[in-house]
Amino acid sequence: MTSVLSLIISIFFLVQPSELEIAIPDSIEIVIAAIDSGSSSDLAKYFDSSVSLNVNGLQGDYSKNQAELVLKDFFKKNPSMGFNLVFRSENNPSLSSYIGDYQTGQGVFKVFIKVSQQASDFRIYSLEFVKG
Template identity: 30%
Template structure:
């Protein structure tokens, strides 16, 4: 009887732990999406890795975290978004995450593809691709 109760408790806490991990990941993607939607490059920079591959409307290069923040800040200055939503997220790999976000301004729609990598138990953005949806 005692052994069964211990097994049930172990299964419960294992399930609870995995749920908490997924919730934090969901919060991460939601927080990043909110940074894009609100145009907050300063807060978004907390989620950037030390170098970021950034493809921003036909221009692509690898930038330092600070350079990427400035480029994103300039992009946000030119575009004010009415809404932003997550179109797709892939979180099945323990070391990588991927998300696709749609941003809508008053005149244009953008598709933002994000790749995140696990650095010492913290997921950081390594790749950003922003394209106009035609």
């Protein structure tokens, strides 16, 4: 009887995806959607407490709230015409990098996103929008 119970429990754990496997793709997809829609408030939900930000030459380390205001101004001046992720580097489980193209009426901006992952905590610690 105990061997049958052990078998059932083993199968249950093999079939269940781990929380970490779910958190990373879902989080980056939400970040991509926030950039695509030009939503600084949705994007700021994933900022670390301090964010290294470069928005077309305006560089610095900002608090979460300050970074949101800088991006709100950027998105207002450069409304989104689409965002396309072109590169993923997810080799290191705790640090990942992404590169994308942010389309606006004024041209294309390369976007560099760096995130840290601790358990299920997904945080952007560096973000750059550089006109290409």
